[in-house]
Amino acid sequence: MLRPRRVIPFFAVLLAALTSLAAANPCLAQYSADKPLGAAAQNKPSYLQNAGIDQRLGTQLPLNAQFIDSTGKAVTLGDYFHQRPVVLAEVYFKCGMLCPQVLHGMAQALRQTGFHPGDEYDILVTSIDPDDTPADAAEAKAHIATMLGTPGAADHVHFLTGRQPAIDALASATGFHFVRVPGPDGKMDQFAHSSVIMIATPDGRLSKYFSGIEYQPRDLRLALIEASNRRIGSLSDIVLLYCCSYSPSQGRYTVAVLRILGIAGMGSILAMGAVFYLLSRKPRPVAA
Template identity: 60%
Template sequence: MGLRVRLALVAAMLGVVAGGMAFAQGLGGKPLGATAQEMPAYLKGAGIVERLNQPLPLSAQFVDEAGKPVALGDYFHQRPVALALVYFHCGMLCPQVLHGMAVGLKGADFTVGKDYDVVVASIDPMDKPDDAAKAKAEFLQTLGQSGPTAEAGVHFLTGEQAAITALSEATGFHYVRTPGPDGKMDQFAHSSVVMFATPEGKMSEYLAGIEYPARDVRLALVDASHNKIATLKDLVLIYCCNYVPSAGKYTVAVLRILGFAAMVTLLGIGLMFYFLTRRRRMPGAAA
């Protein structure tokens, strides 16, 4: 192959590459595929804004799974509350959130209705008490607790848009309507999160994801209860772990553990020194 032919082939290849780069720059200066990977504009309104220590709208009116009108404040007394916002006709994310919530609470080894309450509220004003009752039955089955105490401690609510909006704004739980497979705007885009509130009705913690470790759930309930349901083991774990709001989980507090270990070491050395000097001062002790 002659030199001129080789140069022509190289020039043609460079032209293809340059043309591809120019096409990519024509897409707003973004690389190919960037447009498809970006979140649609209408979904940017869905997400979580943590409102720690902020009060809930306790006067907001809902309807429970039995069809009885209730106020949100009816469920805030002397116990912490595990809270979730879902919708009962959801076929994907919401059942996973509720399942993960029930599994985490089951592993936390507390008694619902005695140590804490559960409040699950629908963000869809089209949901009805029958839908809530069905979802509650499935939740209790996964939770593995039954009887009057469990029934009285788990509450699945539906409500009008005004009450739903008040609760979602207070918790920072933002969602947007999206089209379903049939094109109807009857679906919702939202975050997967379980929240915890104090007995006074103030937001305490958020756990993100669809699986909630039993340890994190237990510590979140203990924190929300102001340590009223804590055991000595819980207090040690709380000391050794930090709740990280940005991550929505508990992490090991390395510095605290090192400090605790240092104190134990110093205490041990002090006790050893005390007993050694005491032994030497005792009559008849060896020199």
């Protein structure tokens, strides 16, 4: 009699292989840490324990922190906070895996919001690697500006590099924890970090966090409207924003059921009042 094949060892081997792969690649391992995948999350390397994100909504960014822009010019963070909300991302420009996906997802979602850089928002991307150069920043900026598909977008897309004190000051304010880890060749040239973009108000306060590498255009649009104190967007956006609420734990907007029920209740009362008014009106006498 044929004996059934043993499949459990195969899956055990497969799981062990995936765990080893995550340990070897810090970006992949960090993505798994953000969204645990069963036993793989249990075996997270010790050096990843300090990498993650703490949402610090309402925190003032260090606007005096000094950076270098993609042209080599010395700037401060405050140079990019004026009248519009800012979409903020912390990455490193030599990253070959997670960071490009974060920036790609950000550009794709922003392009679908119906808003345009320079009109309703600005983009600010800072490097967490002090070894990144303005040339690295310029190359990354050109790619993202092209993806946005808006004429003049490059004037409102800013990629910055900086020294460790400025990098640490911004990361501390945003709760963006990262660690430097050895690559396959043993060199300390990679970083473990979270995949996240943030929305800041025009005066430099953190307003919203969105995790992952894909972002919902509707959520980004509502976040930008809210960060602008409703100075942008249409009437329908304001109504939608009233009917939705931001969930920090989920990093997205969800339907506010109680608000919708309240609107429905008010509508019913107004309708009933209109009916009673019409019924109580005395009929006009018919002219002979």
